[in-house]
Amino acid sequence: MKGGSHKMAQWQELLKLDSALQNQVRQLYEGRFPTEIRHWLSNWIESQDWGSAAVDENAARTCFQALLEHLQDQWTRSIQENNILQGPNFSGMEDYVMENFQAQPMNLAALLSECLKEEKKILASVTATLPCSSPVMSPQWIELDNNVTQMKLQISELKKEVKTLEGLNEKLHFIQKMWQSKVEQDVGLAQSQTLVEQECLKRETFITQMKHIVLQQLVTTLNQSDQIVTTLTSVELPKWKRRQQLACIGSPEDTSLELLQKWFTAVTEVLLGVREQLQKLQEQNKKYTSSDSASLSDSIAEIDKFTLSLIRKLLTNALVVEKQPVMQNLPHRPLILKTGVRFKVTVRFLANLPVFKNLLKVKPVFDKDVEEVKTVNGFRLFDFNLDNSKVLDVDTPDGALMALFEHMSLKEKKARTKGSCEVS
Numbered sequence: 221m222k223g224g225s226h227k228m229a230q231w232q233e234l235l236k237l238d239s240a241l242q243n244q245v246r247q248l249y250e251g252r253f254p255t256e257i258r259h260w261l262s263n264w265i266e267s268q269d270w271g272s273a274a275v276d277e278n279a280a281r282t283c284f285q286a287l288l289e290h291l292q293d294q295w296t297r298s299i300q301e302n303n304i305l306q307g308p309n310f311s312g313m314e315d316y317v318m319e320n321f322q323a324q325p326m327n328l329a330a331l332l333s334e335c336l337k338e339e340k341k342i343l344a345s346v347t348a349t350l351p352c353s354s355p356v357m358s359p360q361w362i363e364l365d366n367n368v369t370q371m372k373l374q375i376s377e378l379k380k381e382v383k384t385l386e387g388l389n390e391k392l393h394f395i396q397k398m399w400q401s402k403v404e405q406d407v408g409l410a411q412s413q414t415l416v417e418q419e420c421l422k423r424e425t426f427i428t429q430m431k432h433i434v435l436q437q438l439v440t441t442l443n444q445s446d447q448i449v450t451t452l453t454s455v456e457l458p459k460w461k462r463r464q465q466l467a468c469i470g471s472p473e474d475t476s477l478e479l480l481q482k483w484f485t486a487v488t489e490v491l492l493g494v495r496e497q498l499q500k501l502q503e504q505n506k507k508y509t510s511s512d513s514a515s516l517s518d519s520i521a522e523i524d525k526f527t528l529s530l531i532r533k534l535l536t537n538a539l540v541v542e543k544q545p546v547m548q549n550l551p552h553r554p555l556i557l558k559t560g561v562r563f564k565v566t567v568r569f570l571a572n573l574p575v576f577k578n579l580l581k582v583k584p585v586f587d588k589d590v591e592e593v594k595t596v597n598g599f600r601l602f603d604f605n606l607d608n609s610k611v612l613d614v615d616t617p618d619g620a621l622m623a624l625f626e627h628m629s630l631k632e633k634k635a636r637t638k639g640s641c642e643v644s
Contacts, residue, residue, distance in 0.1 A: 231262035273329035284325035484570035
């Protein structure tokens with residue numbers, strides 16, 4: 221094993237890349253080696269000399285045995301810490317490695333050696349294209365980014381498990397139907413009925429246990445999502461709005477929405493993925509009934525309700541004013557507006573998924589029920605000359621989901637009604 225290094229782990233660097241480059245990394249492993257293992261054993265995998273093991277059978281077997289021992293140690297720790305359901309499935313990882321590489325450990329070494337080299341090439345290509353002044357992510361952002369990436373990996377694995385459950389249910393259903401048909405045709409087979417029923421019961425028990433494990437994993441993912449949604453809506457978004465306010469008065473603040481859009485989009489995608497898997501589990505529960513179908517249905521419905529609340533919370537905060545109102549004759553002085561003078565404003569929807577394209581409409585309105593109307597003498601009221609709605613669409617080079625209001629103007633209200641003159 222190689223010694224430690226102060227340099228950030230290669231996998232952690234990859235987790236900071238954008239979705240397109242992360243997809244390139246995913247394709248390296250697709251159908252060859254689980255990214256789940258690469259993720260959870262990232263430091264350990266990178267500490268091994270897979271290049272030498274790829275051409276030396278003894279070295280390959282040594283690395284292979286060390287991998288198994290490491291997975292066993294991690295599994296033992298999960299048991300000791302009572303973290304079997306919430307933590308990674310190290311036991312399943314060990315089974316996968318044994319099944320696929322025990323006979324040919326050099327194949328594993330060659331695969332990982334190749335993938336690690338290709339990962340370096342991807343990182344090198346990014347380094348080559350980045351400008352020297354490229355901003356460095358803060359430790360808090362790196363942690364948040366890694367947590368979001370971890371959630372995406374979790375929902376990806378959960379999708380596979382739900383699909384596996386469907387296959388197990390179908391197989392059990394097939395066995396039950398076929399055996400019943402054979403017994404009806406041949407009475408002599410009735411004596412074997414008990415053995416078949418016992419086998420079916422074992423399968424059903426296993427399926428039930430797996431369903432509960434999958435549900436618990438979904439709940440764990442949702443709890444993590446809840447924390448991230450709170451961080452995005454109550455911490456990061458207000459901080460961005462404050463930076464934007466400072467930028468409007470001339471402060472050199474970074475008002476880029478790239479990271480916020482990335483996180484809002486990824487978490488929305490995860491939450492929609494959770495709902496999709498819950499719906500599939502509910503469909504399976506209705507199609508393949510068992511003794512706990514009723515209670516399971518109630519649990520799924522409750523989890524789905526929680527999921528929907530998180531989606532609502534995230535999406536209701538996803539619409540932001542990317543470019544504050546600015547008059548064309550005073551482009552460097554945003555938020556200074558005159559009645560009857562045209563200005564423009566740009567809004568962006570941070571949850572940038574294809575499903576939302578051309579689906580959402582935005583309409584400019586003034587805040588209502590502002591207390592200053594009642595308490596401030598001479599408080600002026602305004603309204604928009606045009607308040608036409610716009611459909612959010614992707615029409616920018618970076619693919620953002622935006623709407624541009626170019627022909628806005630204000631008019632003063634003469635009547636004293638509830639409203640606000642805030643336009644930001």
